[in-house]
Amino acid sequence: MNRTVDFAGTTAVITGGASGIGKGIAKSFLARGSNVVIADIDEASLARTAKELGVLGLRTDVTDPESVQSLADRAVGEYGEVHVICNNAGVGPMSAMSSLTLEDWKWMIDVNLYGVIYGVHAFLPVLEKNTDWGHIVNTSSMSVVAPPPNLGAYVAAKAGVLGLTEVLDKELEQRNSVVRATALIPGPVRTNIMNSLRTRPAAGNSSLYDVDIADNGKNFRFLEPEAVGQIVLDAIRSNATFTATHAEWLPQVADRHTRIQQGFPPCKTPEQFSTEGNKP
Template identity: 50%
Template structure:
């Protein structure tokens, strides 16, 4: 089990939404929390409100993530928990997307996690008692949806990174553990994901408030609820932290399609 109390935790995208909820719950369970975000105003306000430290970061820039790690170590001497949570969720049909669209969503959702893992993993491995990395994926990590294909590409990538790294660390007998957070509908400001998109990466991706569409009838949770699920997964060293287990039928339908593909082409005897 990973101890939370007394550990130094870093949460990217911690200025709002799920990141804030995770940070609040980590603080409630005794962690010293550094939240990192690209939006300075939200970062400073949230840090003051929840009792965290705030450090500006751009997760798409490896030098910025390295500077974050350096500053945390300079202040606290070590890092025990890292939550690579920063992400965006604009939508577009894939046939309409430009390469700039792809660059934007991949840079934030996938490369942001890669930068966080590559930067902080050595610090966690250097701890005598290891540590824990949480990567925020999505229910789209398991079952893609039309209109959100690019988002699913990034979240499938986050899932593969998390699962493969967990296997490698287990083979090495490492005390560093991994969790993939797979949130469903959470009350956040993901509906305004493009507010920080560089003008040079403008394209077909558009912000959509899914709470105003068919998804409004789904079960919605607050960020702090997601935070409680995450800290439970950290304590138990669980590989998956799922906010909406009642959505299993969506994942099961996709898994059944895969199974049918395997069964459709049986091995032919020589």
Template identity: 45%
Template sequence: MISDITGRIAVVTGGASGIGLALAESFIAQGMSVVLADIERARLESEVTRLSDDGADVRGLVTDVSDAASVQRLADFAVAEFGAVHLLCNNAGVESGAAFLDIPLETWRWVMDVNFFGVLHGMRSFLPILEDQEQAHIVNTASLSALAAGAPTFGPYVSSKFAILGVSENLHAELAARQSPVGVSVLAPGPVKTQMSLSERNKPSDVPSSAGNAQRAELMAKLNAMVDEVGLEPSAVADMVLDAVRTDRFFILPHPDKAFEAVRKRLRWMETNESPGVRHAGD
């Protein structure tokens, strides 16, 4: 928890677009200084320049969250620039897939390396810094998919988000048990108007493209149409994150009805063996 965030320092990965950029803008509006990290250099430099020109105290560093050394450089950079870090948002994420047997191992490794190990690297590098503060907080971006599996072709993404929820819950319990000053939250949104569907623009050269997969293309078209129609604006999600940091709330659920129903279906499955079945776009 950070009861008063004015004057505090935030680090946001995946910070040059989507939810990450909205988080940065929200934090800046509340008087925070921000370090933006992203793997896309041109976009990162453009956003840092724009925010700085508007008067924000912001820095940027190109960071590959799948690389532990790169994340450690980010931590060292943040401390060198601002002397402390109070809020870490492990937000960078990617998505790719196909039917289970059609997903190459390279795709599994890429999605897990960015989504799960990116969060893990962030917590390992920044937790010692955060624990030196009187109040500090970690926000890990998971997904509604961390509560509801069953989406065809999304196996790597769903698995990575379940893993984020698990490691976050475990760390939360550990820190609370020893009365650490560091709080933990998990952000689990459903449809949000971001560029997640274009994640493969940043994939390594050894990761095959999923563009030629017909099942995948059909599902992504439906998903993109649904996001365009009913997806939340990233700024609305950022406001919820800010409130959770101030109130020490673990679950941040931008789509609470969908989240609660997903958990109810899981409980019914456990109690009655009634499987929730396949998730469709928007479920």
């Protein structure tokens, strides 16, 4: 259901905001008169983008809950309130699951899932102080609903993001909160996520490797980050629990759900349930 949202004068905080989808989202909010705070672990990129856009840039390590809490505190201290948090920071190197080390798993889960958890934990109390509205946007991935090989750790984390966002939105609606939540499900977008290992702390043995999917021979349609920013704003206006970027992936999503349905036992009629109970 659509709601009346005036972005002018509101404040949006975006993690992973120095480049890619995060930067595109920041531009969309700026174009509608919002105050914008971008957060990123890449200090050089953060400084360039903050200067380019004329926004506040705060170095933030989303794997550190204290760093994320500091981001929330700084944003409130600067602007008084926050209406939108986009938990967007993510990393996407690849590896066969049989080759992943436990350190690989931990880093991927820490950034892609715990980064969102820490963002929700720090910002939800802030957003619920608003008298009009608030919104949480968590970036999941098209790879969750159409999973490819060699992205096991990434898909596992982003599936967690999808699930927690759906539950969160249901809980917020159930208690009539002014805050709602959206899972952003992006397909191929021109971003820097395929250069993720540059942000990883020094590690021991690792099987992870960066791959530019634009060079893998598949004919993907890549969106520009600014287009994703508009999709996010539309989702906030419509209170959408899910919003995706690429309609052409829908057949793959439908096929996956069909295969899941095929794993269920045959449905019983109400009469069968009443006479047979829950016998297999």
